[in-house]
Amino acid sequence: xxxxxxxxxxxxxxxxxxxxxxxxxxxxxxxxxxxxxxxxxxxxxxxxxxxxxxxxxxxxxxxxxxxxxxxxxxxxxxxxxxxxxxxxxxxxxxxxxxxxxxxxxxxxxxxxxxxxxxxxxxxxxxxxxxxxxxxxxxxxxxxxxxxxxxxxxxxxxxxxxxxxxxxxxxxxxxxxxxxxxxxxxxxxxxxxxxxxxxxxxxxx
Numbered sequence: 001x002x003x004x005x006x007x008x009x010x011x012x013x014x015x016x017x018x019x020x021x022x023x024x025x026x027x028x029x030x031x032x033x034x035x036x037x038x039x040x041x042x043x044x045x046x047x048x049x050x051x052x053x054x055x056x057x058x059x060x061x062x063x064x065x066x067x068x069x070x071x072x073x074x075x076x077x078x079x080x081x082x083x084x085x086x087x088x089x090x091x092x093x094x095x096x097x098x099x100x101x102x103x104x105x106x107x108x109x110x111x112x113x114x115x116x117x118x119x120x121x122x123x124x125x126x127x128x129x130x131x132x133x134x135x136x137x138x139x140x141x142x143x144x145x146x147x148x149x150x151x152x153x154x155x156x157x158x159x160x161x162x163x164x165x166x167x168x169x170x171x172x173x174x175x176x177x178x179x180x181x182x183x184x185x186x187x188x189x190x191x192x193x194x195x196x197x198x199x200x201x202x203x204x
Contacts, residue, residue, distance in 0.1 A: 002145050004152050007048045007055035007067070014057070014064035015048055016040035022135040026173040029106075038093075038110040042117075043133050044069055046085045051077070054132075054157055058140065058149050065140045068153040070132025072162045074125045081117065089114045120168065121190055121200065128166035128188075128202040130157060150183055166202040177201070 007015075019040035023029035030036060037045075047069030048055040058066040071077040095115040096108040104112065120131065132153060136145055157165070167185060169176045177199060181187075185201035 002058055002060055002140065002143065002148065004056055004058045004149055007052055007057055007069075011057050011064050011067075012045060012048060015044040015067050015069075018065070018067060018135050018137055019044045021137055025170055026176050027138075032106040033110075034105075035107050035110075038107060041089055042110065042113055044135070046081060047071065047133070050080065050084060054153065054160065056149060056153055056156070058136070058145050060140055062139070066134070066136035066145055066149060068132055068134040068149045070130060070153065070157065070165075072130045072157065072160050074120050074129055074131050074166075077131075078117070078119055086114060086117065118198075120166065123191055124166050124188060124200050124202065128164040128204075130162040130165040131167060132157075132165060133167075146179055147183070164202065164204045166200060169199045169201060171197055171199050 016037050016039075020030050020033065020036050021028050023039040023043075024032060029039060033039070044067060048067075051069070051071050054071065055069045056067065057064045093111040093114055096104050096112055097115070099108075101109075101112075134146065134150060134153070136149075154162075154165075166188070167180055169180060177187075180201045183203070185203045188200045188202050190200065
């Protein structure tokens with residue numbers, strides 16, 4: 001039995017664990033990282049703690065197995081992170097920028113992202129101001145959990161005035177691209193071509 005409910009503070013460790021378990025092209029990234037909280041620091045924890053009204057989890061008999069988090073205003077969100085989230089983490093993690101990027105470990109790549117966070121392209125933010133992240137453990141995939149979670153997130157987001165929404169998907173995560181395509185997200189073309197690593201998708 002799957003159940004969707006709002007995030008609770010006691011769920012935070014589960015969000016970190018799910019972020020790690022889905023952090024390598026949609027699959028387990030635990031073998032790549034010494035610090036198992038790094039991915040969650042970027043993609044789940046700040047949303048759950050700073051934007052809890054749009055933080056949902058899905059649980060089964062074993063506990064929390066997925067989440068959907070996001071924000072209605074990506075531009076304002078990026079500024080809020082600069083003020084309220086990144087400063088503490090930047091004191092905790094060393095910026096590896098002084099060393100060649102080719103020498104960085106997976107942990108150092110995430111530390112760099114904390115010091116130099118990737119901003120969504122302005123072209124996309126203007127057309128699709130909201131964004132979200134949705135991740136599911138393998139044990140509940142292919143059981144309709146993603147559709148349920150996304151539908152509930154969009155219903156709540158709509159009540160908050162959210163309309164056009166975007167997601168960023170790792171280009172190596174083919175399953176993720178299919179998931180968002182089936183939910184009405186179209187692949188977006190950037191004027192500057194964008195990066196090869198991230199596929200941007202939007203839904204009006």
